[in-house]
Amino acid sequence: MFDHPMTVDGADVRTDRRDPVLDPATEQVIGHAPIADAEHLDQAVEAAARAFPAWAAAPPARREALTKAASAVESAADTIARVVAVETGKPQAESLWEVRSMAAFLRYNAALEAPRTVLKDDAEASVEVVHRPIGPIGAIIPWNAPVYVLGLKLGPALAAGCTVVVKPSPFTPLSALLVGVLLREALPPGVVNVINGGNDLGAAMTAHPGLRKITLTGSTATGKRVLAGAADQLKRITLELGGNDPAILLDDVDLDAQIEKIFWAAFRGTGQACVAIKRLYAPEALYDEVVARLAELADTVVVGPGTDPASRLGPLTTPAQLDLVARLVEDAVSSGARVVSGGARLDRPGYFYAPTILADARDGMRVVDEEQFGPVLPVVPYTSLEEVMRHVNVGDYGLGASVWTGDLATGAEVAARFESGLSWVNTHRATLGPQQPTHGWKHSGLGVEKGMWGYLSFTEIQVRYVARN
Structure with a gap:
């Protein structure tokens, strides 16, 4: 003790x-x-x-x-x-x-x-x-x-x-x-x-x-x-x-190179980080593949106590946070979202919630609009970049945002349009350490x-x- x-x-x-x-x-x-x-x-x-x-x-x-x-x-x-x-x-x-x-x-x-x-x-x-x-x-x-x-x-x-x-x-x-x-x-x-x-x-x-x-x-x-x-x-x-960080995948993103980075940028720390990816926007042409590959990763992650060397994800830290995550997933499903992986508390002692991928998510759902701060990633389909940019910059939060693409010049142009204190291209949550400032816009x-x-x-x-x- x-x-x-x-x-x-x-x-x-x-x-x-x-x-x-x-x-x-x-x-x-x-x-x-x-x-x-x-x-x-x-x-x-x-x-x-x-x-x-x-x-x-x-x-x-x-x-x-x-x-x-x-x-x-x-x-x-x-x-x-x-x-x-x-x-x-x-x-x-x-x-x-x-x-x-x-x-x-x-x-x-x-x-x-x-x-x-x-x-x-x-x-x-x-x-x-x-x-x-x-x-x-x-x-x-x-x-x-x-x-x-x-x-x-x-x-x-x-x-x-x-x-x-x-x-x-x-x-x-x-x-x-x-x-x-x-x-x-x-x-x-x-x-x-x-x-x-x-x-x-x-x-x-x-x-x-x-x-x-x-x-x-x-x-x-x-x-x-x-x-x-x-x-x-x-x-x-x-x-x-707080933050409700968006990540945008462009049509030319190399999923083989980036999908694991995207997954862990959302789920590391059981998603309990202000700068974690909280909502992912994928183009319709890649949408089904993105959802399937994220679900495959979620299904194979070892979830357990932090003291177990095999654990990659731990529990939520507080019972209130566990309850919030569960309510947001339930609300999303009732609003038309589809659980592709996870979607429930694990049947064991502790505040464990299965790593969850939500398909058919959309702006207007609480799990997309609010900061869920847990192991849940809603994936939102989009048809045009201008459409998605309108969505990602709406709302009270402005901590971080990322764009994922094979064209770094285009990525830099998109990143410059984010209304956030941190913007990334082909990464998220990356830092140079103590010398790199952190600053949140808006709320x-x-x-x-x-x-x-x-x-x-x-x-x-x-x-x-x-x-x-």
């Missing part, structure tokens, strides 16, 4: 109230997580505020500490990954990738330095624009990628000179609590504080006057609540929210994460004007 404490000001914090954490592959309790109250939040914010001046004032020490933190995460990679695998259900290899990504975020951001822009430097005056750290910030972490997103937020925030109060999801708190303990050997007390709780704690963090920014990865609905909660204090925010987010853009989002600019006469 896992039993990790919260971390406040570099010390253990345990509470009388401890909530059980379930393994989504077995529905069995795997540990207990302490639950923070308002006093714990105040203590964490106060610790972050005390640590902030010294942390902000010492860039060389920050770089050294972040490099040491990356090494601490790497040294415990297998241990952290095992916790991720049992609390999320995702395969061990994906869990280990999360941990290594966190270490990469820490190392990459440790090497960044904010630019200084000289506007004037003459006998009359020196004028330059510099970047200053915002201050103590709150980071709210989702359940689908708890360690990856933790690193994505901690790396730039800490490198920029901010201190952080972290709140993981109550569904997957164990890995973040463990990382909070491990980081104590590298970071001064108060620089990173990890407390745990539900939506009420997230709302209290958003409203807390001691936190100058909130960075959230989560659903669009949660993002709207954070935006509203932060408005009274004009608090800075970064929101990385998919506010602000930028990763790269120099994400680093600078944890700073405020200051104009320094020095008169010389």
Whole structure:
């Protein structure tokens, strides 16, 4: 059983109230997580505020500490990954990738330095624009990628000179609590504080006057609540929210080369990723072949616990997400869609849903128009590119989109028409790592994460004007 404490000001914090954490592959309790109250939040914010001046004032020490933190995460990679695998259900290899990504975020951001822009430097005056750290910030972490997103937020925030109060999801708190303990050997007390709780704690963090920014990865609905909660204090925010990513196959796509890439871009992580392919548009001439080949792949995927090395797909992480996926499939079938593979919960313990391919899907069905966030791929036929472009750019989401074709020039032209922060040709979910920014259009987010853009989002600019006469 896992039993990790919260971390406040570099010390253990345990509470009388401890909530059980379930393994989504077995529905069995795997540990207990302490639950923070308002006093714990105040203590964490106060610790972050005390640590902030010294942390902000010492860039060389920050770089050294972040490099040491990356090494601490790497040294415990297998241990952290095992916790991720049992609390999320995702395969061990994906869990280990999360941990290594966190270490990469820490190392990459440790090497960044904010630019200084000289506007004037003459006998009359020196004028330059510099970047200053915002201050103590709150980071709210989702359940689908708890360690990856933790690193994505901690790396730039800490490198920029901010201190952080972290709140993981109550569904997957164990890995973040463990990382909070491990980081104590590298970071001064108060620089990173990890407390745990539900939506009420997230709302209290958003409203807390001691936190100058909130960075959230989560659903669009949660993002709207954070935006509203932060408005009274004009608090800075970064929101990385939902997506309903389309992928368009053109007539000349090489299915032999691309069909597996398309399948895994939709299903990796059991489809529980904001940038997964959520709806696939195929030309009528290829439609039957595309559906059949995707169904063949879905039928052969090994679905099982994340701790089983043979598993390629795990369960959904929460019972609510399982219920949503089932309802969306039922709604699609009642509206005329056809289940070609899957289409039902697996008859075993755990939140398992069979990898599902839906044929005869169309825009207007909930499973096409909404973010299903699960192992379901609706395939929509189309007759003309202009027709499909009208459909893919309609709606509230604008995170990612891809086009698949044998003509790269045409692919680039189509990709340029997507109303999304990320666009791909012959790939989806591809990234250069920590240096490549992520940005959602429309309801998919506010602000930028990763790269120099994400680093600078944890700073405020200051104009320094020095008169010389």
